[in-house]
Amino acid sequence: xxxxxxxxxxxxxxxxxxxxxxxxxxxxxxxxxxxxxxxxxxxxxxxxxxxxxxxxxxxxxxxxxxxxxxxxxxxxxxxxxxxxxxxxxxxxxxxxxxxxxxxxxxxxxxxxxxxxxxxxxxxxxxxxxxxxxxxxxxxxxxxxxxxxxxxxxxxxxxxxxxxxxxxxxxxxxxxxxxxxxxxxxxxxxxxxxxxxxxxxxxxxxxxxxxxxxxxxxxxxxxxxxxxxxxxxxxxxxxxxxxxxxxxxxxxxxxxxxxxxxxxxxx
Amino acid sequence: xxxxxxxxxxxxxxxxxxxxxxxxxxxxxxxxxxxxxxxxxxxxxxxxxxxxxxxxxxxxxxxxxxxxxxxxxxxxxxxxxxxxxxxxxxxxxxxxxxxxxxxxxxxxxxxxxxxxxxxxxxxxxxxxxxxxxxxxxxxxxxxxxxxxxxxxxxxxxxxxxxxxxxxxxxxxxxxxxxxxxxxxxxxxxxxxxxxxxxxxxxxxxxxxxxxxxxxxxxxxxxxxxxxxxxxxxxxxxxxxxxxxxxxxxxxxxxxxxxxxxxxxxx
Amino acid sequence: xxxxxxxxxxxxxxxxxxxxxxxxxxxxxxxxxxxxxxxxxxxxxxxxxxxxxxxxxxxxxxxxxxxxxxxxxxxxxxxxxxxxxxxxxxxxxxxxxxxxxxxxxxxxxxxxxxxxxxxxxxxxxxxxxxxxxxxxxxxxxxxxxxxxxxxxxxxxxxxxxxxxxxxxxxxxxxxxxxxxxxxxxxxxxxxxxxxxxxxxxxxxxxxxxxxxxxxxxxxxxxxxxxxxxxxxxxxxxxxxxxxxxxxxxxxxxxxxxxxxxxxxxx
Numbered sequence: 001x002x003x004x005x006x007x008x009x010x011x012x013x014x015x016x017x018x019x020x021x022x023x024x025x026x027x028x029x030x031x032x033x034x035x036x037x038x039x040x041x042x043x044x045x046x047x048x049x050x051x052x053x054x055x056x057x058x059x060x061x062x063x064x065x066x067x068x069x070x071x072x073x074x075x076x077x078x079x080x081x082x083x084x085x086x087x088x089x090x091x092x093x094x095x096x097x098x099x100x101x102x103x104x105x106x107x108x109x110x111x112x113x114x115x116x117x118x119x120x121x122x123x124x125x126x127x128x129x130x131x132x133x134x135x136x137x138x139x140x141x142x143x144x145x146x147x148x149x150x151x152x153x154x155x156x157x158x159x160x161x162x163x164x165x166x167x168x169x170x171x172x173x174x175x176x177x178x179x180x181x182x183x184x185x186x187x188x189x190x191x192x193x194x195x196x197x198x199x200x201x202x203x204x205x206x207x208x209x210x211x212x213x214x215x216x217x218x219x220x221x222x223x224x225x226x227x228x229x230x231x232x233x234x235x236x237x238x239x240x241x242x243x244x245x246x247x248x249x250x251x252x253x254x255x256x257x258x259x260x261x262x263x264x265x266x
Numbered sequence: 267x268x269x270x271x272x273x274x275x276x277x278x279x280x281x282x283x284x285x286x287x288x289x290x291x292x293x294x295x296x297x298x299x300x301x302x303x304x305x306x307x308x309x310x311x312x313x314x315x316x317x318x319x320x321x322x323x324x325x326x327x328x329x330x331x332x333x334x335x336x337x338x339x340x341x342x343x344x345x346x347x348x349x350x351x352x353x354x355x356x357x358x359x360x361x362x363x364x365x366x367x368x369x370x371x372x373x374x375x376x377x378x379x380x381x382x383x384x385x386x387x388x389x390x391x392x393x394x395x396x397x398x399x400x401x402x403x404x405x406x407x408x409x410x411x412x413x414x415x416x417x418x419x420x421x422x423x424x425x426x427x428x429x430x431x432x433x434x435x436x437x438x439x440x441x442x443x444x445x446x447x448x449x450x451x452x453x454x455x456x457x458x459x460x461x462x463x464x465x466x467x468x469x470x471x472x473x474x475x476x477x478x479x480x481x482x483x484x485x486x487x488x489x490x491x492x493x494x495x496x497x498x499x500x501x502x503x504x505x506x507x508x509x510x511x512x513x514x515x516x517x518x519x520x521x522x523x524x525x526x527x528x529x530x531x532x
Numbered sequence: 533x534x535x536x537x538x539x540x541x542x543x544x545x546x547x548x549x550x551x552x553x554x555x556x557x558x559x560x561x562x563x564x565x566x567x568x569x570x571x572x573x574x575x576x577x578x579x580x581x582x583x584x585x586x587x588x589x590x591x592x593x594x595x596x597x598x599x600x601x602x603x604x605x606x607x608x609x610x611x612x613x614x615x616x617x618x619x620x621x622x623x624x625x626x627x628x629x630x631x632x633x634x635x636x637x638x639x640x641x642x643x644x645x646x647x648x649x650x651x652x653x654x655x656x657x658x659x660x661x662x663x664x665x666x667x668x669x670x671x672x673x674x675x676x677x678x679x680x681x682x683x684x685x686x687x688x689x690x691x692x693x694x695x696x697x698x699x700x701x702x703x704x705x706x707x708x709x710x711x712x713x714x715x716x717x718x719x720x721x722x723x724x725x726x727x728x729x730x731x732x733x734x735x736x737x738x739x740x741x742x743x744x745x746x747x748x749x750x751x752x753x754x755x756x757x758x759x760x761x762x763x764x765x766x767x768x769x770x771x772x773x774x775x776x777x778x779x780x781x782x783x784x785x786x787x788x789x790x791x792x793x794x795x796x797x798x
Contacts, residue, residue, distance in 0.1 A: 003585075009624055010584045013571060023652055024575040039279060043290040052276045053269075073648075092275055110467075110475040111428060111449045116339075117410055120289055121417040144649055151653040158424050158443065158690050158709045160727070162643060174470075177424045177444045177690070178462070178709045180727055180757070183643045195426070195446055196462065196710070196728065198757050198776075201642075204706075209642040225446070225464050225494065228757065228776055244464075244494055245513055247777055247792055260513055305545055309556045318542045319535075358541055376733075376741040377694060377715045382605075383676055386555055387683040424690050424709065440736075443690045443710045444728070461692070461712055462728065491712070491730050491760065510730075510760055511779055526779055 022069040026145055027152045029062045034129055037095045040116045060084055070145060083140055090136065097169045098129045104170035108192065123157035124173030124193075134163035165199075167191075168219070175225070182214030184232060189219045194244070196226035202234075202249055218254070288335040292411055293418045295328045300395055303361045306382045326350055336411060349406055356402065363435045364395045370436035374458065389423035390439030390459075400429035431465075433457075434485070441491070448480030450498060455485045460510070462492035468500075468515055484520070554601040558677055559684045561594045566661055569627045572648045592616055602677060615672055622668065629701045630661045636702035640724065655689035656705030656725075666695035697731075699723075700751070707757070714746030716764060721751045726776070728758035734766075734781055750786070 039045035046052040102118045130153035138146040146163035154160040158177035168189035175195035185199045201213035212232035224244035237254030245260040305311035312318040368384045396419035404412040412429035420426040424443035434455035441461035451465045467479035478498035490510035503520030511526040571577035578584040634650045662685035670678040678695035686692040690709035700721035707727035717731045733745035744764035756776035769786030777792040
């Protein structure tokens with residue numbers, strides 16, 4: 001490759017907007033925070049309160065670095081002190097919700113033997129926990145950071161939850177690979193999803209930005225594997241059971257049981 | 267966040283049971299073992315028998331550390347010497363089964379060009395190999411470790427095999443993303459699965475623990491992409507072909523051909 | 533494990549063909565190259581043209597090491613200078629195609645807020661970019677390396693694109709988990725795919741190697757989530773829309789709209 005071409009490429013890609021987005025630091029921050037809240041996830045956890053407090057301080061520094069990094073992209077600057085204070089002030093709340101999620105999984109899944117197994121092994125627990133952190137930053141109006149976190153969880157679990165979705169607690173995703181939960185989906189309490197479930201848009205067009213494009217799932221609904229539920233006006237009523245493979249593009253009343261009718265033949 | 271809240275969080279999460287579970291070491295152990303058995307997976311493999319033997323000794327130490335780590339959680343202690351001896355005594359058997367798996371994939375997949383391509387590239391080979399290690403530890407009655415291994419493979423491949431499943435040899439999963447094989451599934455020899463296949467439970471309830479909840483797949487069955495087969499009493503007879511997208515909740519006789527009847531329309 | 537068994541295992545696995553395939557270096561090369569072309573992906577990007585040029589030189593060395601590594605497996609040797617020159621001479625072309633892909637996603641997806649969000653977060657952008665690099669090496673006839681790259685992307689995204697597939701530009705995959713694009717698929721320009729779409733073979737048999745086994749998708753086609761399109765003679769005509777869950781094993785004319793007919797029932 002000749003030097004002129006290189007120069008052209010350099011001018012094209014390395015000028016203009018600020019470019020470093022510290023994605024690596026963001027991903028590391030989220031994992032370190034979960035390990036702090038759930039020491040079983042961690043090979044080396046704090047041995048004293050002082051060490052624990054020190055770990056919190058490190059995380060506080062990391063968060064401020066992340067926010068500074070975002071500020072370089074923004075005209076309206078983020079208030080580092082305010083966001084950091086609010087985030088760490090919410091730590092016990094995060095811990096409570098995540099623990100409720102884990103306990104719910106343990107109580108419902110016959111394959112789960114212990115709370116630690118759920119916390120360490122279950123991709124659904126991990127993806128939901130990362131989502132809960134990302135959703136906090138989404139509500140604070142931060143750009144990029146929330147989506148980087150949920151796409152990190154997507155990469156590690158195959159579970160794709162948009163940080164804008166609203167998800168009650170407790171929440172349970174089992175197996176999880178292929179689950180997609182869209183930006184404007186609303187999900188109640190004690191909802192259970194299995195692998196391959198899509199809560200998506202019935203049509204996709206750029207003009208629909210800021211419209212509710214994804215369904216509402218009320219409390220105590222179970223949605224089995226590979227079911228697809230589409231549309232911003234679609235509401236799945238409380239207590240309903242949606243069977244595996246079901247394709248649903250309109251609302252169903254509370255306590256509905258919808259099952260897929262097999263179409264196999266020899 | 268004030269110090270009182272932190273103290274409360276610390277007391278809540280860092281007291282009581284022993285907490286470090288050395289998940290990182292467990293994942294590293296499994297990968298190192300596969301690299302030792304299949305040096306093509308490895309950027310730097312042993313150059314002499316002495317080095318190879320040294321690598322085995324390192325792995326033996328790692329396994330003992332993992333078992334000690336589990337013992338801290340257990341009232342009935344694991345016998346480190348016995349388990350380690352049995353595991354390493356089984357090394358040639360692991361190697362033979364994994365090699366049979368790889369050769370079977372090479373012989374069946376038109377896209378596979380060489381045994382090394384299968385060993386290095388195929389997620390189905392990787393997930394099955396990790397499962398074979400995990401299943402050994404599952405049969406030994408070890409807690410957590412088997413599931414940590416298969417969830418590690420799940421994270422890297424999108425293939426979710428419970429370590430309790432019984433899978434014959436050779437076994438072949440192609441593409442693999444979204445495959446789920448439940449805890450009590452039984453799979454014969456020369457079975458082939460494609461992406462998105464679920465061998466699952468027809469209903470999920472905590473009371474069903476220790477019941478056979480997942481299907482039996484006899485020898486020489488092929489199950490194409492995104493087929494779903496559910497239920498502990500469901501048996502797919504030897505030599506059957508289950509087409510893509512098929513939904514199956516009851517047994518089919520040997521040599522059945524079940525195909526999905528399209529329901530698309532313009 | 534006794535020493536005789538170990539010796540037997542060593543003889544079996546560490547003799548014969550050259551074994552190190554530097555998979556780690558290959559994966560690292562691809563990521564470093566993308567980070568060089570899209571500095572937003574990178575936590576620490578070049579601060580001057582000299583540094584940028586130095587990074588290119590490092591990558592050139594890495595590529596030569598990878599090719600040398602492959603040469604150890606080959607009877608007919610690769611020409612390091614020629615391939616390296618051709619690859620780096622194509623850098624601006626890679627950058628242009630990948631940027632077109634990213635801009636297309638930004639323009640079409642209501643959930644996408646900025647080009648950087650697409651570049652950093654979207655697994656579809658990542659998998660397509662890695663595919664574009666891998667396809668270059670596939671066309672050069674290199675063994676193993678192309679497939680190692682696309683399986684690396686598969687591991688990180690759940691999107692499985694065979695390096696032999698021919699894909700026009702721009703191309704868009706959203707969410708992506710579970711997508712499979714077979715070796716002989718041909719895809720036109722401005723095609724959009726959603727999660728779980730399979731472009732596969734209708735039958736799989738080793739004898740079909742070198743035959744066109746996977747479908748052709750013409751320009752401006754949209755294929756929604758979990759649709760399955762099979763067969764080497766299947767052509768989806770330009771401008772068609774294939775709905776979610778559709779199962780298609782024969783050609784459809786240009787501008788067809790195919791939708792799945794729901795089979796759910798209460």
